[in-house]
Amino acid sequence: MGHVPVIDIGPWWSGSDADRAAVVAAVDDALSSVGFMLVSGHGVPKDVAAQVRSQARAFFALPEELKRAYAVTIAGxxxxxxxxxxxAYSEGTQTPPDMKETFAVGADEKTGDPAVDGYWFPDNVWPHEVAELQAVVEDYLARMRVLADELLRICGSALGxxxxxxxxxxxxxxxLNLNWYPPLAHVGEVAEGQFRIGPHTDFGTVTILDREPGAGGLQVWTEQDGWEDAPWDPEALTINTGDLLERWSGGRWRSNRHRVLPPQQAHPDEDLVSLVYFYEADHDTVVTPLEPPVGxxxxxxxxxxxxxxxxxLDAITVG
Incomplete structure (x- = not known):
C-alpha cells in the first residue's frame, strides 16, 4: 500500500529550512491523497508505549466483575x-457492536463551567487493581499532546x-483509548458484518495510533483498490486526519474511512492492544472552513x- 507513506518528521525539529519544508510538503501530500501516514522521528521512545500496553493488558485481564466497577459508555x-x-453507525450502517473493550482517559483540566467540564473535562478514573497504570498513561498522554500540537504546526505551515x-x-x-481486541476464543462466533471496529472516519483534528500488527488488524479504504491492510513499521506511529480537520481545511485533507478486522479463524488466539489518541481543539472553537484556493x-x-x-460520538453509541 505504497500510497500510505512513511515520513520522517525528525528534520522538522532539527533540519535546515529546506529539510523542514520537505517534511511539510510530504505531510500535506499524504493528508491530501489518502489521509493517512506513518510517522517516524516522532520523539516518543518505544518503551513508553510498551509500558502503557503492558499495564493495559493487566487491566483487561481482570475479572469482569472487577472491571464492571469502572464501566461507562461513549465519552465517559x-x-x-x-x-x-x-x-459504523456514524456512516449510517447498522452493524453488531464492535468486538473490543476500551479503557478511556483524556483531558481533565477544568474550565469552571460544570456543564462543559462534566462532558469534556471529567476526572479520569484509575483502577486501584492496576496501580502503575496511572503514571504510565499520564506520561503517554502528555507526550501525545505535545506531538499532536507539533503535527498541527506542520499542517499549519503547509497553509502558510x-x-x-x-x-x-x-x-x-x-x-486516549486503550483498545483491547480479544482473541476469537474469548469473544466467540463473529456475527455477519461485525468488526473489532466497524468502518468509520475519525472525528477530530489528528489521530495518533500506536498499534500492533495482526491478521485482524487495521485496514484503510482506497478509491483504487477498496479495503487494504494498512502498512506497519515498528518505529513509526500511524497518523490520520479527522473530520474536523478535513472541514477546517476546506476539504484539502481527507478524513479517510478505516476499520479493524474481526478476529480471524486462522488466528484464534490473536489479541491486540492499540493506543489511540484522538486530538481535537478547544471545545468552543468556531471552525471556519478555508476557502479555495487553499481549501x-x-x-x-x-x-x-x-x-x-x-x-x-452520540451517533456511535449503542442503545
Whole structure:
C-alpha cells in the first residue's frame, strides 16, 4: 500500500529550512491523497508505549466483575465494555457492536463551567487493581499532546501559518483509548458484518495510533483498490486526519474511512492492544472552513468544535 507513506518528521525539529519544508510538503501530500501516514522521528521512545500496553493488558485481564466497577459508555472515563459502541453507525450502517473493550482517559483540566467540564473535562478514573497504570498513561498522554500540537504546526505551515490550528488548542479536548481486541476464543462466533471496529472516519483534528500488527488488524479504504491492510513499521506511529480537520481545511485533507478486522479463524488466539489518541481543539472553537484556493470546497458552513464532535460520538453509541 505504497500510497500510505512513511515520513520522517525528525528534520522538522532539527533540519535546515529546506529539510523542514520537505517534511511539510510530504505531510500535506499524504493528508491530501489518502489521509493517512506513518510517522517516524516522532520523539516518543518505544518503551513508553510498551509500558502503557503492558499495564493495559493487566487491566483487561481482570475479572469482569472487577472491571464492571469502572464501566461507562461513549465519552465517559473508564471501562467501555463490549456492546456499547458501533463505529459504523456514524456512516449510517447498522452493524453488531464492535468486538473490543476500551479503557478511556483524556483531558481533565477544568474550565469552571460544570456543564462543559462534566462532558469534556471529567476526572479520569484509575483502577486501584492496576496501580502503575496511572503514571504510565499520564506520561503517554502528555507526550501525545505535545506531538499532536507539533503535527498541527506542520499542517499549519503547509497553509502558510504555523499556528493556524494550535492557536485554538490551548485547552483542547482529547481522549486516549486503550483498545483491547480479544482473541476469537474469548469473544466467540463473529456475527455477519461485525468488526473489532466497524468502518468509520475519525472525528477530530489528528489521530495518533500506536498499534500492533495482526491478521485482524487495521485496514484503510482506497478509491483504487477498496479495503487494504494498512502498512506497519515498528518505529513509526500511524497518523490520520479527522473530520474536523478535513472541514477546517476546506476539504484539502481527507478524513479517510478505516476499520479493524474481526478476529480471524486462522488466528484464534490473536489479541491486540492499540493506543489511540484522538486530538481535537478547544471545545468552543468556531471552525471556519478555508476557502479555495487553499481549501478545495467552497461554501462549507462553520461549526463549533465541541458540538461537531459530540454529534458524532452520540451517533456511535449503542442503545
Amino acid at each position: 472515563r473508564g471501562w467501555l465494555p463490549p456492546g456499547v459502541e458501533a463505529n 501559518h504555523e499556528d493556524l490550528f494550535t492557536q485554538h488548542t490551548g485547552h483542547a479536548t482529547h481522549t 478545495r470546497v467552497s461554501g462549507l458552513e462553520p461549526v463549533v468544535s465541541g458540538e461537531f464532535i459530540k454529534e458524532r
